[in-house]
Amino acid sequence: MDRLMALNVFRHVVELSSFVAASRRLQLSPAAVSKNIGELEAHLGVRLLNRTTRRLSLTEAGKLYYEQISLVLDDLDAADSSLGLHQHVPKGVLRISAPTTLTLLTTLSQAMPKFLDRYPKLSLDLRMDDRRVNIVQEGFDLAIRAVDTLEDSSLVARKLMTTPHVVCASPDYLVRHGTPEKPSDLLHHKCVQFTLSGHPDEWAFWRGDQSVRVPIDSRYKVSSSLAVRDALCSGFGLSLIPWIYVKKNIENGQLRTVLEGWTTVELSVYAVYPSRRHVMPKVRAFVDFLIEELTP
Template sequence: MTALSVFRQVVEFGSFVAASRRLGLSPAAISKNVSELEAHLGVRLLNRTTRRVSLTEAGSLYYEQITRVLDDLDAADSSLGPLQQVPKGVLRITAPVTLTLLTPLSRAMPKFLDRYPELSVDLRMEDRRVNIVEEGFDLAIRAMDSLEDSSLVSRKLMTTRHVVSGAPSYFDRFGVPEDPADLLRHSCVQFTLSGHPDEWVFHRGDRTVRVPIDGRYKVTSSLAVRDALCAGFGLSLIPSVYVSEELANGRLRTVLDDWSAVDLSVYAIYPSRRHIVPKVRAFVDFLVEELGAGSG
């Protein structure tokens, strides 16, 4: 049974290394299990390269058959009762730094761990796009203007609008833009990891305005964008949740409020499976509860 599970993981994660991370086995053990399965069957199941593996014709047929068998066994195990569904083990999560710190996500983690005492969390905060399958993560939190095409499963957690924001001192010196096209004459701070760093798009009624942006300050952190705005350096298109405190206390103000920009949606992303493991399901349900699938 172990060899069948190993073979399935290699196919679904696309490499021996990724499967080894998922199963907690060494790459050598993964390779040994697959080789012994091939020897038992008398056929080659996988074509191997230095980076990836692919199914042979026999391997494709065998994968379809054993997947149904393993899924049926999983379903049988799940039917044994709620005691088998207790979230436990280590939940590995990757999430952007700013999103984690400036939404309720970071503050809610102790509450989640208190709720599930048999569970541990390994939260990696980094602002790069992580391949959760290859790097062995159970789940990713991502903020995107639009959902990318993917074999991964996604669940929307919340939505926040973008606002054009700057310090009152900046607008006192350089004036207030009355139309999106006026932004061409302003100092714009660019968050380069967004889906629209070089073009800001605005809508009002039937009118759409696309503004090309090429500012003097380009940065990969929304926190750094916020700091530049508070210093009066310029203005930027930024998720409102990232500057909510500064807007409330008057350090920043919004302009072009009669125009709408693209919304930023926050998703939980996890590998597609017929049966979601309890720890992932528990965390996703918790995030929906805490973040409320609301707007800000």
């Protein structure tokens, strides 16, 4: 048994929750992956994985072993990287997941060529998608997340920026339907719901010691903030949307904010990546670049 290979196979099977996915990532046959796991369990004299046709899970011993060998494998990677200064230069392929709207409506998409010019040995695979990806299972090095509240997880999170939400509409819509003076007035207006937000069906507002939650059930529900913005500019209705997404539209008069005396949720932007003792140079370089571009 090639013990180092078996440990790597075991780690990939656990993190991808699949023998088949691990075989693809490691460029091994499924039979070779199964053989490595079987030989490792035989060597240890203990079952590491519970396998059924539909589900793969760690045994108690497997969980403990995974935690320990992950640290060992990370240390081996760090030892390889410490052999020379040139090893600390960011290189290879950096796979990033980022929200479409945030990437296009901030400086991020324009800044990516600058990042690549700075690190000529690095290639960037940027996947723009508003859904929440599983970083480990889908093979990403890092994800940018724009959320109201960051869920608990084993990922390392670095906060990059915060932007408030605003309620806004086109001047034409407000002329035709009136301007809401208080949050409960939204019940009598056409609203556009962004379905991937953390608050699609209820918008919360605060003013002093007042707290108001407004249930929202609109005719137009959409999974793109760009589509929400376009609906607002067309005069369709009102929506609760991150200010940074409509900043230019407000400045040029296409949209007007309402409920000025009320505050609501904020959108926070994070860089998240797998929790490891040693962060790869390419990931560290990109996080530093994000801080440079997005942190006020």
